[in-house]
Amino acid sequence: MSVERSEILVTGETKNVALIFAEADKLLEGKPVSRAWRNDVLVCIDEAFSNIIQHGYLYAPEGKIRVTMTLYRDYFRIIFQDTAAAYKEPRKKPAPGRAVLNRKTPGLGWHIMRQLMDKVAYQRIGESNCLVLTKNIEAEDRHDSEDKRPE
Amino acid sequence: MILRTKDLSDIRAVYLEGRLDIHRSLEVEADLDRMIADGVTRMVIDLNDLEFLSSSGLRVFLGLLKKLRTQNGRLALCRIPAEVRKVIRISELEDLFDIHEEMDSAVISIRG
Numbered sequence: 001m002s003v004e005r006s007e008i009l010v011t012g013e014t015k016n017v018a019l020i021f022a023e024a025d026k027l028l029e030g031k032p033v034s035r036a037w038r039n040d041v042l043v044c045i046d047e048a049f050s051n052i053i054q055h056g057y058l059y060a061p062e063g064k065i066r067v068t069m070t071l072y073r074d075y076f077r078i079i080f081q082d083t084a085a086a087y088k089e090p091r092k093k094p095a096p097g098r099a100v101l102n103r104k105t106p107g108l109g110w111h112i113m114r115q116l117m118d119k120v121a122y123q124r125i126g127e128s129n130c131l132v133l134t135k136n137i138e139a140e141d142r143h144d145s146e147d148k149r150p151e
Numbered sequence: 152m153i154l155r156t157k158d159l160s161d162i163r164a165v166y167l168e169g170r171l172d173i174h175r176s177l178e179v180e181a182d183l184d185r186m187i188a189d190g191v192t193r194m195v196i197d198l199n200d201l202e203f204l205s206s207s208g209l210r211v212f213l214g215l216l217k218k219l220r221t222q223n224g225r226l227a228l229c230r231i232p233a234e235v236r237k238v239i240r241i242s243e244l245e246d247l248f249d250i251h252e253e254m255d256s257a258v259i260s261i262r263g
Contacts, residue, residue, distance in 0.1 A: 014174035021170070039203050039234040042170070046205040050173040094242075108242060109206040115241040 005070045012053045012063035012082075020045050020067050027069055028076075037141040040116040041076060044133050047109040048080050056084025056129060073137075075118070080131040086124045087131075153200075154182055162261055163191045164254065168200035171208035180211045184218075192224030195257040199230035204238050212248065225249070227257040 006023045010016040021042060028038055049065065057063030066081040090107030113120050119134040152175035153168040163186060171179060186194070196212070198204075216226050227249040231239070239245055251257035 014177060017172050017174055021172070036234055036237075043203055043205045043238060046172045046203075046207065050205070050207055053173070108209065112206055112238060112241060 003070060003072055005068065007066065007068045009064060009066050011061055012057040012059070012065055012084075013061045014050075014053060016065075017046055017049050020049060023067070024069055024078075027071055031071065032142045033137060034141050037135070037137070041078070041135055044113045044116050044135075045078060047113050048078070048131055048133060051087060051109055052080060052082050052084055052129070052131075055087055056082055058085075075134055075136045077135075078133045080129075080133075082129050083127055084129060087122065087129060089122050152179065154179060156186075159195075159258060162193045162195060162258055164195050164197060164258075166197045166200065170202045171204050171211070173205065173207040176205075176207035176211050179208075180214065183211065183215050187215075187218055187222070187224075192219060192222050193226075193261050194219065194224070195227045195229055195254060195261060197230050197254055198228060198232065198235055201232060201235050204235045206242070209238065209242060209244065213244075216248070225261045227251055227261050229254050229257040 004027055006027045008019060008023050010019050024041060024045060028041070045067075049067075052065055053059060053063070063082060063084055068079040068081075070077045090110050092107070094107045094111050110120070113133065116135070117133045118136045119132070121132045121134075123130045123132075152170060155166040155168070157164045157166070165183070165186075167179065169175065183194075194215070212226075212228070218224075219226050229251040230253065231250065239248070239250075249257070249260055251260060
């Protein structure tokens with residue numbers, strides 16, 4: 001598998017998550033990765049994009065977000081760059097159950113990204129935010145044999 | 152994202168199909184809120200055709216659960232695909248929801 005890259009610049013409108021999904025789908029089309037692996041990637045794209053819109057740009061639709069996706073032989077990397085306010089990256093795992101129901105513990109999106117990705121790295125560089133998500137492609141991710149839905 | 156409904160006597164069955172992402176979550180939340188405003192207090196959500204769920208979608212279900220509880224209502228989720236169940240599990244929310252393998256058992260649970 002050779003290195004393939006895709007870059008897209010979108011504004012901070014929720015509907016634009018579909019444009020990023022489309023780029024990811026295009027880049028991963030025909031690649032020997034499982035549906036579960038792809039699903040993890042798409043969920044994390046949604047989490048990262050949501051965080052930027054909600055907590056960075058505070059829903060200001062004109063905010064710009066650059067998304068660069070690179071497919072290497074053994075891993076997939078997604079870089080989100082924006083000029084929103086710096087994020088507060090929660091370090092603690094959110095409390096489960098009832099506390100989440102009462103919205104007492106933010107950070108569910110970060111928690112999900114850390115669980116589904118192999119590496120989540122955030123950096124504030126000058127006036128920009130840079131979030132790098134990396135997901136390895138393990139041997140078991142390279143086929144679809146375990147992709148079964150409940151009947 | 153497609154949302155279909157079916158009334159099973161006193162219970163509203165809601166079928167979600169597609170990707171419940173940040174954008175679609177806002178639309179689905181508005182649809183579910185309208186149902187509550189129309190007097191629906193018992194709901195089963197069938198997720199069999201849901202492709203994925205992120206925290207945006209999870210918060211829709213959490214918000215719905217909270218709203219229904221304040222009206223002495225009930226919510227159950229059923230037929231959850233493995234990928235969607237994985238997100239619920241890693242969020243440690245499985246115990247919060249009334250989860251069933253089939254629509255029938257979800258309906259019985261809500262009526263019980």
